[in-house]
Amino acid sequence: MAVLNEEQEMLRDMAREWATNESPVTEFRKVRARGEPEAFDREAYATMAEMGWAGVIIPEEHGGSDFGFLSAGLVIEELGKTLTASPLIATTLAASAIILGGSEQQKSKWLPKLAHGEAIATLAIDEGAHHDPDAIEAVVVEGKLTGTKAFVAEAHGADLFVVAAKDGLYLVEKGDGVTLTTRRLTDQRSHADIAFDGAAAEKLADGGDDLLGRVLDRARVLTAAEMLGMAQTVFDMTLAYLKQRVQFNQVLSTFQALQHRMADLFADLAQMRSAVEAGLQAIDSGAGAERAAIVAKAEANRVLHTISNEGIQLHGGIGMTDEYDVGFYLKRARVLENAWGTTSLLRDRFASLGGY
Amino acid sequence: MATQIEPEARDSAELFREEVRQFIADNFPEELKGKGLSMGGVEGATKESPAQKSWREAMGGRGWGTPTWPKEYGGGGLSRKQAAILNEELARAGAYNPIGGMGVMMFGPTLLEYGSEAQKQEHIPPICRGEIRWCQGYSEPNAGSDLANLQTMAEDKGDHYLVNGQKTWTSGGQWADKCFAIVRTDRSDKHKGISFLLIDMDSPGVEVRPITMISGTSPFCETFFTDVKVPKENLVGEEGQGWTIGKRLLQHERTNLSGAAPGSRSGASLADIAKKYGRVSKDGTLADPVLRDRIADFEIRWTSFLHTARRAVEESKAQGGVSEISSALKKLGTKLGQERAELTIEIMGLQGLGWEGDNFSPVELQGVRAWLYGKATTIYGGSTEIQNNVIAKRVLGMLDHQ
Ligand SMILES: Cc1cc2nc3c(=O)[nH]c(=O)nc-3n(C[C@H](O)[C@H](O)[C@H](O)COP(=O)(O)OP(=O)(O)OC[C@H]3O[C@@H](n4cnc5c(N)ncnc54)[C@H](O)[C@@H]3O)c2cc1C
Numbered sequence: 001m002a003v004l005n006e007e008q009e010m011l012r013d014m015a016r017e018w019a020t021n022e023s024p025v026t027e028f029r030k031v032r033a034r035g036e037p038e039a040f041d042r043e044a045y046a047t048m049a050e051m052g053w054a055g056v057i058i059p060e061e062h063g064g065s066d067f068g069f070l071s072a073g074l075v076i077e078e079l080g081k082t083l084t085a086s087p088l089i090a091t092t093l094a095a096s097a098i099i100l101g102g103s104e105q106q107k108s109k110w111l112p113k114l115a116h117g118e119a120i121a122t123l124a125i126d127e128g129a130h131h132d133p134d135a136i137e138a139v140v141v142e143g144k145l146t147g148t149k150a151f152v153a154e155a156h157g158a159d160l161f162v163v164a165a166k167d168g169l170y171l172v173e174k175g176d177g178v179t180l181t182t183r184r185l186t187d188q189r190s191h192a193d194i195a196f197d198g199a200a201a202e203k204l205a206d207g208g209d210d211l212l213g214r215v216l217d218r219a220r221v222l223t224a225a226e227m228l229g230m231a232q233t234v235f236d237m238t239l240a241y242l243k244q245r246v247q248f249n250q251v252l253s254t255f256q257a258l259q260h261r262m263a264d265l266f267a268d269l270a271q272m273r274s275a276v277e278a279g280l281q282a283i284d285s286g287a288g289a290e291r292a293a294i295v296a297k298a299e300a301n302r303v304l305h306t307i308s309n310e311g312i313q314l315h316g317g318i319g320m321t322d323e324y325d326v327g328f329y330l331k332r333a334r335v336l337e338n339a340w341g342t343t344s345l346l347r348d349r350f351a352s353l354g355g356y
Numbered sequence: 357m358a359t360q361i362e363p364e365a366r367d368s369a370e371l372f373r374e375e376v377r378q379f380i381a382d383n384f385p386e387e388l389k390g391k392g393l394s395m396g397g398v399e400g401a402t403k404e405s406p407a408q409k410s411w412r413e414a415m416g417g418r419g420w421g422t423p424t425w426p427k428e429y430g431g432g433g434l435s436r437k438q439a440a441i442l443n444e445e446l447a448r449a450g451a452y453n454p455i456g457g458m459g460v461m462m463f464g465p466t467l468l469e470y471g472s473e474a475q476k477q478e479h480i481p482p483i484c485r486g487e488i489r490w491c492q493g494y495s496e497p498n499a500g501s502d503l504a505n506l507q508t509m510a511e512d513k514g515d516h517y518l519v520n521g522q523k524t525w526t527s528g529g530q531w532a533d534k535c536f537a538i539v540r541t542d543r544s545d546k547h548k549g550i551s552f553l554l555i556d557m558d559s560p561g562v563e564v565r566p567i568t569m570i571s572g573t574s575p576f577c578e579t580f581f582t583d584v585k586v587p588k589e590n591l592v593g594e595e596g597q598g599w600t601i602g603k604r605l606l607q608h609e610r611t612n613l614s615g616a617a618p619g620s621r622s623g624a625s626l627a628d629i630a631k632k633y634g635r636v637s638k639d640g641t642l643a644d645p646v647l648r649d650r651i652a653d654f655e656i657r658w659t660s661f662l663h664t665a666r667r668a669v670e671e672s673k674a675q676g677g678v679s680e681i682s683s684a685l686k687k688l689g690t691k692l693g694q695e696r697a698e699l700t701i702e703i704m705g706l707q708g709l710g711w712e713g714d715n716f717s718p719v720e721l722q723g724v725r726a727w728l729y730g731k732a733t734t735i736y737g738g739s740t741e742i743q744n745n746v747i748a749k750r751v752l753g754m755l756d757h758q
Binding site: 128129130131150151181182183184185186187188191193246247248249255257258309312313316317319320321322323327330331334335337338342344347348 | 495498500501502505524525567568569570572633634644646647650694701702704705706707708709710711712713715724728731732734735736739740741744745
């Protein structure tokens with residue numbers, strides 16, 4: 001665990017307490033049962049914003065606390081543990097794009113609203129079912145955006161979209177020229193395809209050429225933080241189950257075959273945690289952020305993939321039931337594995353960065 | 357190895373092939389071409405169409421749904437070789453065997469071995485005709501991998517048993533007509549106190565509650581027995597012999613389950629799927645070298661698994677017993693099936709993770725459910741861990757360390 005300062009510890013403890021008490025997986029079950037495309041609880045999100053979580057990375061002059069990405073990651077990790085459905089990551093990432101590339105006027109218009117939970121925003125980057133930032137076709141002509149975006153997370157609740165066009169990132173407000181088509185994925189969260197048809201778009205002009213790349217670094221580490229929380233929980237649930245389930249007159253945890261499996265997962269999880277924390281810290285320090293973000297997401301993909309499968313397997317039949325929570329983590333895991341780079345894409349990038 | 361086939365034998369094989377072709381031409385409804393029997397008949401009691409019914413009855417009438425079972429009980433009475441020809445011709449015609457399920461896969465072969473004459477006469481023909489659905493009453497809340505710990509009690513009441521207890525994970529319990537169950541007839545001995553009993557699912561006192569799975573369907577149930585009367589003639593073998601019979605049935609289950617992970621046999625190859633969902637180079641190869649490598653890796657291992665499965669069959673035939681690698685088959689086949697499903701959704705990206713909606717094709721949506729359902733294949737029928745224990749102890753002679 002990264003060494004935390006007092007503020008960070010408080011933030012994490014608060015998030016942990018709230019998620020455990022107010023937002024256990026039963027809350028996600030309610031969201032799922034409602035079946036609304038928006039797929040999150042507005043009231044719960046308002047509470048999160050009140051606690052300052054939507055403004056963790058936003059500068060103080062724009063209504064945030066400027067605690068940085070490690071702090072944001074701590075909160076996200078806790079929410080990942082209980083599968084809390086919210087547009088917190090999406091909004092944080094959109095805010096980061098505005099912080100990195102927005103004009104003063106764009107910042108003062110949007111950041112306070114995002115920090116206070118009055119507006120929700122999300123990134124709309126990819127145009128197909130695979131993350132592929134090199135294949136962007138959307139174009140802006142005279143302030144009008146045309147193109148399509150695929151599988152945009154948290155699109156239904158969003159007031160604002162940060163959209164990747166051929167020549168950079170743009171802000172597009174919900175409204176004329178923006179049409180959503182719901183995509184129901186296995187994780188039962190908000191995803192949509194978006195058609196932009198001459199929608200009014202304002203460029204984030206101050207971010208330099210690699211604005212998209214830097215935003216994607218942030219997307220990778222925050223997503224990895226959610227995955228870390230999920231992996232930790234599946235691990236904890238599985239361990240607790242093995243310690244109480246009796247077969248052959250013994251608790252399962254006495255079988256060496258299973259002990260070694262858990263030991264392997266424990267070691268993997270330790271690696272995942274340090275990779276994710278290092279990624280978050282690299283964003284905050286600015287040193288080697290791209291590489292660190294790739295390592296964080298690639299390790300998160302690898303380890304959560306294994307743990308989510310092992311979690312089902314080691315629970316036996318009960319793990320296959322909808323009534324038991326472990327399956328939800330498996331389904332969400334595969335969706336997040338696809339977000340902002342599958343393992344093979346990340347490995348390819350990593351090799352390119354290393355010049356091989 | 358190419359063995360010389362005697363001219364006469366070849367003639368009779370060719371004659372048989374002719375007969376099969378003619379039968380398929382006369383009986384297989386064109387509209388069923390390319391369709392199959394879904395998930396061994398446990399995935400839901402879908403209504404049988406008139407075409408499906410006539411095809412089932414035609415195959416059932418010949419006993420060809422259970423081709424190698426004895427003729428006197430309604431089976432096909434075919435040799436293995438003839439059965440192989442039948443399969444080839446069915447596949448060639450885009451047809452399928454319409455008769456399946458647990459009755460065919462596990463219960464029938466076990467009853468043929470252990471049942472009384474009267475039991476075979478009563479139960480085998482309806483299985484051959486595909487008229488009766490069977491479910492498996494083995495697992496209980498506290499008897500999963502440790503099956504012999506089962507507690508469902510069958511009390512001797514003279515002319516009948518009175519059954520009380522609970523089974524769980526009963527696949528297809530809500531659609532089944534009958535259940536082959538292992539029950540306790542004696543509390544004093546863990547293994548010798550078990551008996552093999554056939555229970556009518558519509559007997560008073562049988563209650564099933566479907567359980568929803570992570571794949572969204574409810575193909576399995578909790579099954580409760582409260583003072584259920586089961587006639588004595590429904591005991592298979594002797595009282596107390598149930599563990600031996602029950603384990604024999606599990607061998608059939610394992611053999612049938614290796615390689616049965618959903619998705620492992622679906623039509624399109626991984627490479628074809630990858631070409632459809634990913635980028636293709638000008639020379640027609642996959643543009644993503646990493647993916648190409650992984651598909652090749654998978655296909656190589658899948659091919660060698662198929663060789664292994666074939667070898668196991670040949671060895672058991674030659675030895676007249678179970679091949680020592682057959683214990684490894686279920687573990688290998690189910691794992692590979694799961695890997696294939698994982699690779700498929702990865703190739704499709706988010707398009708391969710749809711839950712519902714018109715913007716996913718039926719193949720995509722089924723793929724997601726099959727991926728999720730397929731996680732069960734390494735759990736049921738003796739989990740991978742239990743297979744490992746079996747291999748270590750029975751095949752390798754390694755001792756328990758506890
Ligand atoms: C989809 C599905 C359908 C099923 N259908 C049927 C059915 O029709 N009829 C029926 O009777 N049953 C059915 N089952 C039940 C199935 O056979 C059991 O789930 C299985 O035997 C495992 O038991 P369990 O679930 O109690 O897991 P447990 O026995 O509790 O095992 C939990 C985990 O511990 C591992 N483990 C257990 N013991 C050991 C050991 N000694 N050493 C190492 N690892 C160990 C297991 O491998 C597993 O990973 C079905 C199950 C599923 C998931």
